[in-house]
Amino acid sequence: MGEAQVRVDEVPLGGTRWRVHDLALACCALEYAAASVRLKTARAGDSDAELARGLDLLAPGPEGADVLVVSGTVTDALAPSVLAIWERMRRSRHVISFGSCANSGGPYWDSYCVTKGVDQLLPVDVYVPGCPPRPEALLDGLAQLRRQLAGVES
């Protein structure tokens, strides 16, 4: 993020509410759950209030979801299932890679069975680093995706 950093409460929402589906593969999913609670309990005036209006982190499934968050370790054996989830999403879809494992394989980079990042399978829009990243980092990643799509930030 450069000097033109936009605060979370200035994120352009464009009137749409994003449905976000969590592809929960490992422990990063707990941080996703914490972030969803944080948005669920955000009140008017909170720093997350604007984001909470624009995001539903509890999409019941990939069908109809706008954003897929891959949180956890993708293994080669699981790769076809990850692709199947992606295929079930609507066409205007985005992917956030959440945590070191989804980003690059993380601590399992040398492993015989772990995919070296979900970007080997899917086009990733935003990478959120961390092992695991904090819930705030997920919200920041989602805000960054919105800024990217609004053309505020590339």
Add this chain to the structure above:
Amino acid sequence: MTAEWAAQVGAVLGAEVHDDFGVARVDVAVAGWLGALRTARDELGCTFFDWLTAVDEVRDGYRLVCHVAIPPSKGARMRTLILRTLVSREEPAVPSVSGVFAGASWHEREVAEMFGVHFTDGAGVGGRLLLSADFEGHPLRKDFVLASRVAEPWPGAKEPGESDASLARQQAARGDAAASARRAPRRRSRPAGVPEPGEWGPRESGSPDPDPLAVASDRKPRRGGAL
């Protein structure tokens, strides 16, 4: 492990009983593997199958390890027993015990994939259990080399700013090779199975093939260590 339980195990199985950190352990020959497990179930009363796994013992072959138990009952604590056998490295085949403990089938399939031990007369469940369908090799064998770093540099770092990429960036920015050398990271330890640079991968023609067992099993002398 009580003396009473050890005596009972020894008498029924007709073998020496060892005390492994409080658990009774019996080693049997591979020919007696199936029979020992059946005897443990039927005559000792070890009706509870806990797990079965293997260890690559390199020169000695593959060691199968199985944990069974007599479940606790009123007035009696649980009694446990570990049975082990050695399967030869050259012909790793052993009768399946899934006829004695049906639950062993899952564990045997895992051992078959990970160690390449063939379980004869098994339930014949087809398909892979854990590995992807096109996976080649047996990854928990100690001669299985994790060769990713041969094709691509490891992207990670133990500390922020320690990766090869970030060091090169710092060096280029400062143009100060000496300072970078002083900052050279401490010797990095490698995970088991990951070869040292230059140990594996492309090499001059005519040079001898490296021994995968030596490369991957960490049997080389390391810092201050003997074989």
